[in-house]
Amino acid sequence: MIVIPLIKGMLHTLRRFLFGPTFTVQYPNRKRWFIFKKEERKEIPPRARWRIALQRHEDGRERCVACMLCSAACPSEAIYIEGAVNDLSKPISHGERFARVWNWDMGRCIFCGFCAEACPEEAIVMTDDYELARYTRDDLIVYKAELLLPHGTPPRRVWLGFYRELPEEKPVTKPLGVHVRHERYLNRENKGIYKPFYDRAKRAHQFLLEEEK
Amino acid sequence: MNISPELWNWIWLLVKVLVILIVVMVGLVMNMVWAERKVSAFIQQRRGPNRVGPMGLIQVVADILKMAFKEEIIPREADRLIHFLAPSLIFTMAITALAVIPYDPWFYITDVDFALLFVVAAAGMGSYAVMLAGWGSGSKYPLFGGTRSAAQIISYEIPMLLAMMSVSVMAGSLSLQEIVKAQSGLWFCITQFPAFLVYTIAMFAETNRLPFDMPEAEAEIVAGYMTEFSSLRWGWFYAGEYANMVVASFVMTSLFLGGWQGPFMPGWWWFLLKAIAVLFLFLWVRWTFPRVRYDQLMALGWKILIPVALLNLMATAILKVLL
Numbered sequence: 071m072i073v074i075p076l077i078k079g080m081l082h083t084l085r086r087f088l089f090g091p092t093f094t095v096q097y098p099n100r101k102r103w104f105i106f107k108k109e110e111r112k113e114i115p116p117r118a119r120w121r122i123a124l125q126r127h128e129d130g131r132e133r134c135v136a137c138m139l140c141s142a143a144c145p146s147e148a149i150y151i152e153g154a155v156n157d158l159s160k161p162i163s164h165g166e167r168f169a170r171v172w173n174w175d176m177g178r179c180i181f182c183g184f185c186a187e188a189c190p191e192e193a194i195v196m197t198d199d200y201e202l203a204r205y206t207r208d209d210l211i212v213y214k215a216e217l218l219l220p221h222g223t224p225p226r227r228v229w230l231g232f233y234r235e236l237p238e239e240k241p242v243t244k245p246l247g248v249h250v251r252h253e254r255y256l257n258r259e260n261k262g263i264y265k266p267f268y269d270r271a272k273r274a275h276q277f278l279l280e281e282e283k
Numbered sequence: 284m285n286i287s288p289e290l291w292n293w294i295w296l297l298v299k300v301l302v303i304l305i306v307v308m309v310g311l312v313m314n315m316v317w318a319e320r321k322v323s324a325f326i327q328q329r330r331g332p333n334r335v336g337p338m339g340l341i342q343v344v345a346d347i348l349k350m351a352f353k354e355e356i357i358p359r360e361a362d363r364l365i366h367f368l369a370p371s372l373i374f375t376m377a378i379t380a381l382a383v384i385p386y387d388p389w390f391y392i393t394d395v396d397f398a399l400l401f402v403v404a405a406a407g408m409g410s411y412a413v414m415l416a417g418w419g420s421g422s423k424y425p426l427f428g429g430t431r432s433a434a435q436i437i438s439y440e441i442p443m444l445l446a447m448m449s450v451s452v453m454a455g456s457l458s459l460q461e462i463v464k465a466q467s468g469l470w471f472c473i474t475q476f477p478a479f480l481v482y483t484i485a486m487f488a489e490t491n492r493l494p495f496d497m498p499e500a501e502a503e504i505v506a507g508y509m510t511e512f513s514s515l516r517w518g519w520f521y522a523g524e525y526a527n528m529v530v531a532s533f534v535m536t537s538l539f540l541g542g543w544q545g546p547f548m549p550g551w552w553w554f555l556l557k558a559i560a561v562l563f564l565f566l567w568v569r570w571t572f573p574r575v576r577y578d579q580l581m582a583l584g585w586k587i588l589i590p591v592a593l594l595n596l597m598a599t600a601i602l603k604v605l606l
Contacts, residue, residue: 076572079571079572080567080568080571082571083326083567083570083571084567086325086326086327086328087322087325087326087567090325090326090328091328092325092328092329092330093328093329094329094330096330
C-alpha cells in the first residue's frame with residue numbers, strides 16, 4: 071500500500087514540528103561555536119586566528135621595532151610598515167626603530183598567521199575578534215592605533231602562528247633573546263600533543279648549550 | 284430616527300460582509316503567510332521569521348510594504364488588459380465563494396439552495412485567472428504554467444464535483460447550511476470516507492498546493508504563471524493562493540467536518556477551529572511531500588480518483604434509495 075509510507079512521512083514531519091530541536095543560532099544575540107559538537111562550546115577556541123593585534127610591553131612601549139619581517143612573510147602583501155628611528159629620551163618601542171605607520175589591509179589578509187610566526191619580538195598576535203565586517207573598503211585598512219592592544223592587556227605568547235595566554239607568574243616584561251625564548255618554550259608545562267617535538271627540541275637545545283661550553 | 288426594517292437588513296448584511304472580509308483577510312490570509320513560514324521553519328528545525336513584531340507576526344505587513352514599493356514590470360509582449368485582469372480575478376473569485384459559506388447557524392451572508400454549485404463556479408472562475416495570467420504574460424514559462432493549470436483543474440474538478448455530489452446526495456440538498464445540519468449525528472468525513480479522501484486530494488490540486496503545484500513548479504518553469512508579475516500584482520497572486528486555501532478549507536469544513544456542529548462552544552468557534560486544522564493540513568502536507576510528476580498527477584486524477592468517486596457516488600445513491 072502506498073498510503074502507509076505517506077502517513078509515516080507525515081508523522082515524521084509532525085514529530086519534527088512538535089518536538090524537534092532548533093539548530094539555528096540567533097547570531098547577534100547569542101554566539102556559539104561548534105554547536106554540532108556534543109559538548110557545547112561557549113568560547114572561541116584558544117588558537118583561533120582572526121584580527122591581528124600589536125602587543126605592548128608592560129611599561130606601555132610597543133613591541134614592534136619595524137623590522138619588516140612580517141610584511142616580508144605576508145603572502146598577500148597585507149601589511150604596510152614605515153619605520154622611523156626612536157627618540158631615545160622618549161622611546162616608542164624598545165628597539166632602535168619603531169613603526170611610524172603600521173597598516174593592515176583586512177581586505178587582502180588571508181589570516182594565515184605567518185606574520186605572527188615571523189615576528190621576532192612577539193609583537194603581532196592573532197586575536198579572537200572575528201566580527202570584521204566594515205561598510206566601506208577604506209575601512210578595511212586598519213591603522214596602528216586600532217591594532218595596538220590597550221595598555222595593560224595581558225601579554226600573549228606566539229607559537230606556530232597562534233597566540234596563547236601566558237601563565238600569570240611569567241609575564242613578559244623585557245625583550246627576550248632567542249635562547250631565552252626557546253628555553254621558555256621548551257620548559258612549558260602544558261605541552262599537549264606536541265610533547266615529542268618539545269622533547270626532541272629540548273634535547274637538541276641542551277646539546278647545543280653543552281657544545282658552547 | 285426612523286429606519287425601515289429593510290434598511291436594517293442592508294446594514295446587517297454590510298456588517299457581516301465587513302466582518303467576514305476582515306476576519307478572512309487579516310485573520311486568516313495574512314496569518315497563513317506567517318504560519319506557512321513558521322510551520323516550514325519548525326518542520327525543518329529552524330526558527331522562522333522572528334524579528335518583526337512578536338514571533339515575527341508583523342513580518343507580513345513588512346512584506347506587503349516592501350512589495351508595494353517595488354517596481355512594476357510589464358513585459359513588452361504582454362496583453363496589457365489580461366495581464367491587468369488576472370491578479371484581480373484570482374482574488375475576487377476566491378472571496379466570492381465566502382458569500383455562501385455557513386459560519387454559524389445565524390451568521391452567514393446568504394444561504395441559497397445551489398450554494399455548492401456557486402462555490403464550484405467561483406473556484407472555476409478562479410482557475411481562469413491562472414490561465415489568463417499564463418496567456419497574457421506573453422512569455423513561455425507562464426504559458427506552460429497556464430496550460431498545466433488548465434489540464435490539472437479540468438482533471439481534478441471532476442472527482443471533486445463527484446465527491447461533493449455524493450455528500451449532497453447524503454444530505455439531500457445543495458445548500459451548505461442544509462448539509463451542515465444533516466451532519467448533526469455523524470460527520471460526513473466518516474460516513475462518506477471515500478468522498479472525504481477524494482475531496483482532500485482534489486483540494487490540493489485545485490488550490491495548486493505543493494504535491495500538485497505543477498502550474499508554478501519553480502524547479503521546472505521558474506514560477507509558472509506568476510513569472511512575469513511583479514510588485515503588488517504578484518502580491519495579489521500570492522494572497523489569492525492563500526485565499527483559495529482558506530475557501531477550500533471552509534468548504535471542506537462544511538462538507539465533511541460538520542461545519543459549526545460541536546458541543547460547548549459557539550458554532551463559529553468550531554467552524555474556525557476546524558478550518559484552521561484543515562489549513563494546518565495544507566502546510567503540513569506541503570512541507571512533507573515532494574512534487575509529483577505530471578503523468579503521475581494525471582494518472583492519479585483519472586485512474587484512481589474519478590473511479591473511486593464514481594463508485595462512491597453510485598453506492599451512496601443506491602444506499603440512500605434502499606434505506
